[in-house]
Amino acid sequence: xxxxxxxxxxxxxxxxxxxxxxxxxxxxxxxxxxxxxxxxxxxxxxxxxxxxxxxxxxxxxxxxxxxxxxxxxxxxxxxxxxxxxxxxxxxxxxxxxxxxxxxxxxxxxxxxxxxxxxxxxxxxxx
Numbered sequence: 001x002x003x004x005x006x007x008x009x010x011x012x013x014x015x016x017x018x019x020x021x022x023x024x025x026x027x028x029x030x031x032x033x034x035x036x037x038x039x040x041x042x043x044x045x046x047x048x049x050x051x052x053x054x055x056x057x058x059x060x061x062x063x064x065x066x067x068x069x070x071x072x073x074x075x076x077x078x079x080x081x082x083x084x085x086x087x088x089x090x091x092x093x094x095x096x097x098x099x100x101x102x103x104x105x106x107x108x109x110x111x112x113x114x115x116x117x118x119x120x121x122x123x124x125x126x
Contacts, residue, residue, distance in 0.1 A: 031063040031105050040070035041097065042077075042089045050074040054082060054098040065098045 032051040039046050049068030055061035069077060077085040086094050 029063050031066060034105060034108060035066050035068045035101070038068040038101075040073050041067045041101075042069055042073040042086070042091075045070040045073075052077060054094040056082075064102050065095070067094075067098050067101050 035051040036048045038049055040049055047068065047070075049070055051063075051066040052069040052074050053061040053065050054067055055065040073085075080088075082094055086092070086097070091097055
């Protein structure tokens with residue numbers, strides 16, 4: 001009797017871990033690795049950058065909503081809030097910013113990642 005209960009608990013635990021892995025893949029995944037190679041969207045500091053969500057994960061944010069922020073800017077963004085932090089840098093529509101990076105990600109995948117957009121003239125904000 002107790003063995004079947006233990007087996008059920010193990011199955012549920014495995015299922016929970018699989019769901020966590022799938023959720024992490026949706027929220028970060030290979031796009032986050034690419035985002036880490038880009039300069040900071042706020043201050044322009046060269047990578048590595050943190051993949052920062054422009055829509056919080058709690059509000060349904062996924063890897064579609066990632067932008068690169070250096071560690072200092074990412075920490076400040078968490079302390080001040082997304083809108084306050086980015087308005088300081090002259091960025092009003094953070095979801096539009098995230099969409100621009102998402103479009104670049106799609107183009108990077110199509111081109112086979114032959115370009116990583118490391119130069120300033122190709123960066124969105126410079």
